Amino acid sequence: MEAKRHMLDGIARMDEGDWLAALAHFEKAVDLRETKEWREDPEAAWVLAAAWINRGDVLQKLGRHTEGVHALDRGIEAMAHVSLDRNPSCAGRLVLAWIKRGTACGEAGKTIEALAGFAAAEGLLETWAADLGPDAPMMASMLHANRARLLLDLGKTVDGWKDAGTAVELLKPLQSEGVAAVAAIKAHGILCRALAMLLDEPGGTKLVEDWIASATNAAEEALALVRSSGYRREWVADLVRYGARIYRACQPHFLGEFICEWVAGKGPLAGDEALKREMLEQLQLAKAELGQRVRLYAHDDGQMARSMQILASFQFAEKLLATSA
Incomplete structure (x- = not known):
């Protein structure tokens, strides 16, 4: 016993x-x-x-x-x-x-x-x-x-x-x-x-x-x-x-929203500073990749407008990550 x-x-x-x-x-x-x-x-x-x-x-x-x-x-x-x-x-x-x-x-x-x-x-x-x-x-x-x-x-x-x-x-x-x-x-x-x-x-x-x-x-x-x-x-x-890497690679228009939900503001992992830094890096890479695509479609107004919306979502996520630090 x-x-x-x-x-x-x-x-x-x-x-x-x-x-x-x-x-x-x-x-x-x-x-x-x-x-x-x-x-x-x-x-x-x-x-x-x-x-x-x-x-x-x-x-x-x-x-x-x-x-x-x-x-x-x-x-x-x-x-x-x-x-x-x-x-x-x-x-x-x-x-x-x-x-x-x-x-x-x-x-x-x-x-x-x-x-x-x-x-x-x-x-x-x-x-x-x-x-x-x-x-x-x-x-x-x-x-x-x-x-x-x-x-x-x-x-x-x-x-x-x-x-x-x-x-x-x-x-x-x-x-x-x-x-x-x-x-x-x-x-x-x-x-x-x-x-x-x-x-x-x-x-x-x-x-x-x-x-x-x-x-x-x-x-x-x-x-x-x-x-x-x-x-x-x-x-x-x-x-x-x-998840962030996958969204960045194949659905970048969801990346900013994804990061905000989990890591920024009142997200469940908002207290993980190391993860925040990694997400900022993912956003920087995503912005660079978006810039390359924009140059390819410089004469496509629809694509340009869509790209600007995606860029705005990245910038919003960056701002939210910074303010929740």
Whole structure:
């Protein structure tokens, strides 16, 4: 019972973001559960694995990636003493451990091990998805989203875009609230990042059928989830970054309004000064690009009038960003 209490207290501290306190609780839970004959007792192995995996989670949050990988390895070792053939519903914990290991290795710069971890999780999902019930799509989406993030970090933009798209699609049938909503926001954020990166990939936008619609829809869907869920953590700033770049590239007439809604005035991210500076840079780039287009259509009165309207929206956004500083 004492080990369970430490687990519950550790999870509560995690929810509060108190990583050091959470780590202390999980370490105590590990110490207590290691005294059991877990190699001969599947139930003891099962609860020990949970303690090690949670410990690994916290170590990752603290940036202690090597220790985090070691903790996850211990959790995977404990799960080897739980027969999945007899307890197929237990496969989810092992799937999560491998996804987390892949993620941790990626953050530690161990690319080969990271991809191997994701592959192991993928194989387990293929085998046990039917036994995992409604948790299977969430786990599969987490796998594809985390692998997409790694691939994008490695500059493998097309592969990352494909994985991110899969992550988003897997979550669409689920309710857009609670944990599922947060997962969907993160997956959309990674997809927006991939779509923005395709701008720099030779022929990248040609890979996406109607890239403009796909890119703007991804940004709008993600930010609609942010509005409905009230989620305001770090992923939202990333969504705005990539959303601004996407609008600048394909629908600049919406860029000023987009920036004002999220970053200026009473926008939800109006207090993020670094993001404001980035948005000012996007507006400067958009103005320069607009100037180039104006020179091309200097004799088209309709195009010139439209360009002046767009320029005015950029200038209004700049003014609002400055006054809300």
